[in-house]
Amino acid sequence: MLDAKIPAGPLEEKWNYYKTHAKLVNPANRRKLDVIVVGAGLAGSSIAASLGEMGYNVKCFCFQDTPRRAHSVAAQGGVNACKNYKNDGDSVYRMFYDTIKGGDFRAREGNVYRLAACSASLIDQAVAQGVPFGREYGGYLNNRSFGGVQVSRTFYARGQTGQQLLQGAYQALMRQVGAGNVQLFARHEMLDLVVIEKKARGIIVRNMDTGALERHGAHAVVLATGGFGKIYYLSTLAMGCNGSAIWRAHKRGAFMANPSWTQIHPTSLPQSGEYQSKLTLMSESLRNDGRIWVPVNKDEQREPNQIPEEERDYYLERRYPAFGNLSPRDIASRAAKERIDAGFGIGPLKNAVYLDFSRAIKDQGEDKIRKKYGNLFRMYEKITGVNAYLEPMRISPAAHFSMGGLWVDYELMTTIPGLFALGEANFADHGANRLGANSLLQASIDGYFIAPYTMANYLADEIKAGPIDVRHAAFAAAEENVQQQLHLLMGIQGNLSADHFHKALGKILYDKCGLSRSKDGLEKAISDIVALREEFWQRLYVPGGYAINSELEKAGRVADYLELGELMCYDALTRNESCGAHFRTEYQTPEGEAMRNDQDFSFISAWEWTGAGKSPLLHKEPLHFEFVTPTVRSYK
Amino acid sequence: MRIRLKIWRQENEHEPGKMMSYTLEDINPHMSFLEMLDTLNEQLLKDGTRPVEFDHDCREGICGQCGIMINGRAHGPLKNTTTCQLHMRTFTDNEEIIIEPFRASAFPVKCDLKIDRSAFDRVIQSGGFIAVNTGQAPEANSIPIGSPEVEAAFDAAACIGCGACVAVCKNSSAALFTSAKIAHLALLPQGQIEAQTRVRNMVNQMDKEGFGHCSNTEACEVECPQQISVLHIARMNYEYNKAQILKK
Ligand SMILES: Cc1cc2nc3c(=O)[nH]c(=O)nc-3n(C[C@H](O)[C@H](O)[C@H](O)COP(=O)(O)OP(=O)(O)OC[C@H]3O[C@@H](n4cnc5c(N)ncnc54)[C@H](O)[C@@H]3O)c2cc1C
Ligand code: SF4
Ligand code: FES
Numbered sequence: 001m002l003d004a005k006i007p008a009g010p011l012e013e014k015w016n017y018y019k020t021h022a023k024l025v026n027p028a029n030r031r032k033l034d035v036i037v038v039g040a041g042l043a044g045s046s047i048a049a050s051l052g053e054m055g056y057n058v059k060c061f062c063f064q065d066t067p068r069r070a071h072s073v074a075a076q077g078g079v080n081a082c083k084n085y086k087n088d089g090d091s092v093y094r095m096f097y098d099t100i101k102g103g104d105f106r107a108r109e110g111n112v113y114r115l116a117a118c119s120a121s122l123i124d125q126a127v128a129q130g131v132p133f134g135r136e137y138g139g140y141l142n143n144r145s146f147g148g149v150q151v152s153r154t155f156y157a158r159g160q161t162g163q164q165l166l167q168g169a170y171q172a173l174m175r176q177v178g179a180g181n182v183q184l185f186a187r188h189e190m191l192d193l194v195v196i197e198k199k200a201r202g203i204i205v206r207n208m209d210t211g212a213l214e215r216h217g218a219h220a221v222v223l224a225t226g227g228f229g230k231i232y233y234l235s236t237l238a239m240g241c242n243g244s245a246i247w248r249a250h251k252r253g254a255f256m257a258n259p260s261w262t263q264i265h266p267t268s269l270p271q272s273g274e275y276q277s278k279l280t281l282m283s284e285s286l287r288n289d290g291r292i293w294v295p296v297n298k299d300e301q302r303e304p305n306q307i308p309e310e311e312r313d314y315y316l317e318r319r320y321p322a323f324g325n326l327s328p329r330d331i332a333s334r335a336a337k338e339r340i341d342a343g344f345g346i347g348p349l350k351n352a353v354y355l356d357f358s359r360a361i362k363d364q365g366e367d368k369i370r371k372k373y374g375n376l377f378r379m380y381e382k383i384t385g386v387n388a389y390l391e392p393m394r395i396s397p398a399a400h401f402s403m404g405g406l407w408v409d410y411e412l413m414t415t416i417p418g419l420f421a422l423g424e425a426n427f428a429d430h431g432a433n434r435l436g437a438n439s440l441l442q443a444s445i446d447g448y449f450i451a452p453y454t455m456a457n458y459l460a461d462e463i464k465a466g467p468i469d470v471r472h473a474a475f476a477a478a479e480e481n482v483q484q485q486l487h488l489l490m491g492i493q494g495n496l497s498a499d500h501f502h503k504a505l506g507k508i509l510y511d512k513c514g515l516s517r518s519k520d521g522l523e524k525a526i527s528d529i530v531a532l533r534e535e536f537w538q539r540l541y542v543p544g545g546y547a548i549n550s551e552l553e554k555a556g557r558v559a560d561y562l563e564l565g566e567l568m569c570y571d572a573l574t575r576n577e578s579c580g581a582h583f584r585t586e587y588q589t590p591e592g593e594a595m596r597n598d599q600d601f602s603f604i605s606a607w608e609w610t611g612a613g614k615s616p617l618l619h620k621e622p623l624h625f626e627f628v629t630p631t632v633r634s635y636k
Numbered sequence: 637m638r639i640r641l642k643i644w645r646q647e648n649e650h651e652p653g654k655m656m657s658y659t660l661e662d663i664n665p666h667m668s669f670l671e672m673l674d675t676l677n678e679q680l681l682k683d684g685t686r687p688v689e690f691d692h693d694c695r696e697g698i699c700g701q702c703g704i705m706i707n708g709r710a711h712g713p714l715k716n717t718t719t720c721q722l723h724m725r726t727f728t729d730n731e732e733i734i735i736e737p738f739r740a741s742a743f744p745v746k747c748d749l750k751i752d753r754s755a756f757d758r759v760i761q762s763g764g765f766i767a768v769n770t771g772q773a774p775e776a777n778s779i780p781i782g783s784p785e786v787e788a789a790f791d792a793a794a795c796i797g798c799g800a801c802v803a804v805c806k807n808s809s810a811a812l813f814t815s816a817k818i819a820h821l822a823l824l825p826q827g828q829i830e831a832q833t834r835v836r837n838m839v840n841q842m843d844k845e846g847f848g849h850c851s852n853t854e855a856c857e858v859e860c861p862q863q864i865s866v867l868h869i870a871r872m873n874y875e876y877n878k879a880q881i882l883k884k
Contacts, residue, residue, distance in 0.1 A: 049770065064693055066754065068699075068757075069700060071693070071694060074696060085777065124773035124774065125773045126776075128768040128826055129766055130766045130827055132786045132789045132790040132793055132820075133776075134786070135781055136783065139781050140777050141776055157790060158790060160698070160794065163698055171765035172765060172768075172770070174760045175765040177757075177761050238693040238694040238699065239692060272664075273667070275664065275667050275675055276671065277668075382717065382721055383721070448770045499674070541681060543680075543686050543687065547648065547747075548746060548747040
């Protein structure tokens with residue numbers, strides 16, 4: 001039975017209660033404790049720096065050439081925190097409620113409340129580090145309302161909030177590296193977890209420059225390896241984002257929670273050809289003034305500006321009159337897909353919809369629009385070569401954020417004792433749909449304010465364990481396992497690239513386990529993925545050698561994706577309801593709206609690996625709503 | 637379109653490299669430059685040869701991992717554009733494109749177009765931070781900062797650490813990169829307490845890493861994708877001199 005270990009008592013008191021009762025490690029003993037942090041994005045850098053400051057021996061790993069490149073860097077919009085600086089009625093409770101409702105009542109009350117309660121401290125921490133958040137003329141911090149929330153709680157640093165927050169965390173980490181408290185291993189990829197007597201005791205990594213495999217032991221291991229949305233191949237994630245670290249931990253016993261819940265962002269740039277490698281996100285703020293439409297006529301040949309008003313279908317305004325173009329992400333994305341699938345898509349591949357500023361420009365003047373969105377219009381022109389002041393943008397939905405991830409309890413510990421998962425790598429706080437600007441927050445809060453306490457609580461009992469010996473048989477076995485897989489991949493010598501398989505997998509998942517899912521589709525997807533996986537192990541070709549070799553890196557990641565993708569389909573298939581980003585076509589109202597089923601599905605799906613070729617085993621963690629009553633999320 | 641490529645190929649840090657020629661037919665002008673390299677690599681892989689190694693990750697101009705010399709220009713011909721944001725429509729049909737890694741003695745070539753920029757991390761380690769531990773921070777609004785000051789600090793903080801400034805500098809100086817961090821922190825009240833030790837340590841580290849001296853040619857600003865201004869170098873020199881005078 002899964003125990004989330006949520007402290008009893010009133011919502012507002014749970015975290016305080018935990019903190020005051022958690023075990024502590026005496027400063028003199030911290031030097032005797034080794035911690036491994038895999039990942040150096042917001043979550044990884046913040047926990048590694050914090051633990052280093054406290055005096056633990058920390059090793060921090062990332063696959064890029066420096067931590068400053070982690071994909072947290074790409075977040076544009078902002079970070080939420082309830083400071084109530086605008087005096088507009090924000091409070092921890094409201095932020096908690098918005099988040100839990102936004103997640104379609106599929107997250108834990110205790111976790112979400114803690115996220116909201118810790119949010120204000122993050123802004124303090126970031127400002128002290130030198131993060132240049134936007135300010136008002138009086139010198140005080142500015143913030144804005146984002147993603148349809150009624151209060152202003154989103155702090156921002158121009159359109160580069162993630163970059164600036166990451167620099168704050170990166171600099172804190174570099175300070176600890178300089179001070180000798182943290183050892184940094186850039187260009188090192190974690191390829192296995194070492195478990196000894198049921199506890200996480202270390203990892204096997206590959207030095208991506210020399211190809212050497214290395215063993216690292218520790219008293220606790222943190223995975224802060226980010227999201228795996230790149231499994232769809234075309235996504236807003238970076239090329240190297242992967243699910244390998246968490247997947248290999250899963251195969252060593254860590255449960256995966258809600259793996260199929262993926263946020264598909266409505267406003268990214270559409271794919272323009274088969275060669276395309278990534279989809280660039282256009283900030284959601286564009287929907288404040290842009291109107292989304294497709295032609296009424298399927299075979300429309302005219303340029304958008306030539307199509308008269310009455311021959312345009314402003315489908316969001318039509319279906320959701322109250323929220324219109326500002327409908328939440330999952331709803332806006334699904335509505336776009338519905339039109340595109342019905343044959344009304346626009347552009348050469350008929351895979352996009354228009355985002356039109358002509359009315360806003362007419363009403364407010366081009367100058368005003370330029371002031372609000374000038375940088376985004378410039379970016380659009382840079383990528384597409386099109387001037388969006390003169391003709392509508394083309395946008396389409398793209399895979400963006402993994403709500404699912406490793407199952408963790410209230411202490412952010414996985415089902416393997418001593419293995420923690422932080423940031424987007426865990427399934428944590430977003431339920432079935434993440435609210436904009438909440439994930440930079442979650443990644444940072446996990447690292448700065450939660451794990452330092454919960455890890456100490458665990459490590460306090462590890463002092464007597466003594467140094468971890470990497471000559472232990474479990475290390476040798478794990479290293480052998482990695483070695484073998486690398487040999488296998490190199491040895492296939494077929495004629496197809498890892499990207500070829502990745503693209504094929506992405507297409508299956510996007511079509512059948514993306515914006516909308518159905519029983520038949522998912523069953524088909526599972527058999528297609530199994531077949532694709534077989535083909536992969538027969539026809540893959542990895543050129544080059546064992547040292548620097550991007551193809552070998554990609555091959556390992558795709559091998560994991562081909563297993564993770566199958567689990568995602570199982571997850572979607574067993575959830576016979578529609579909630580948040582998970583929309584099962586069988587469970588919808590006659591008007592096409594999602595039908596949640598609280599009676600039977602108010603639980604978190606936590607999956608156990610049972611071995612290659614065997615069906616995964618589902619465990620259920622029931623969700624209890626003591627403080628709020630789940631309601632229907634209606635945006636009509 | 638048809639593209640003729642000349643690319644620097646080098647097995648590893650120790651072996652010498654050389655230029656190799658490749659031709660690609662049917663390149664779509666809407667492709668990004670890196671997608672063109674993906675296409676080349678797919679072709680090389682089909683032919684059973686080792687693809688070209690190059691650095692990249694976000695492919696949206698913000699992580700700073702991409703960066704190559706294209707026809708002698710860092711990140712290619714467009715202003716304020718990283719390599720990943722460059723598109724093939726910028727080039728003409730049948731054009732010859734010469735591709736080389738960023739070169740500087742502090743940035744050794746690891747393989748083909750991949751280089752080692754860890755020297756930048758060590759420059760930051762030497763002082764590119766505000767020494768505040770987690771949990772020490774006061775209420776954010778207790779430090780009011782004028783909007784123009786914050787915007788100026790932001791302009792400097794926008795650096796993505798790509799190294800183009802070093803690669804285009806005839807002295808391989810890291811002055812633009814280092815000064816951007818010094819200016820970012822020196823422009824904020826929180827950063828002033830450590831301003832003197834910071835500038836001394838970072839400038840010393842920059843020298844230790846083997847970056848050359850700045851002789852004010854300003855090529856760096858021209859090629860910087862983030863429009864980092866050379867005025868920050870002037871500020872760094874000012875802060876450095878101030879620190880040296882006050883050091884006693
Ligand atoms: C384009 C985009 C825009 C976004 N905008 C916003 C926004 O405006 N507001 C918001 O709140 N959220 C936003 N998000 C989401 C948010 O940015 C992420 O959820 C968050 O930054 C994740 O942080 P992280 O530390 O968990 O992971 P990451 O920052 O992705 O870091 C992962 C780290 O793990 C390392 N790693 C991964 N695998 C391995 C391995 N096998 N071995 C070793 N190291 C490994 C990587 O090197 C990296 O250091 C956005 C996301 C995207 C993609
Ligand atoms: S100053 Fe400009 S060119 Fe130099 S590293 Fe920073 S962003 Fe790149
Ligand atoms: S790949 Fe990230 S800046 Fe170019």
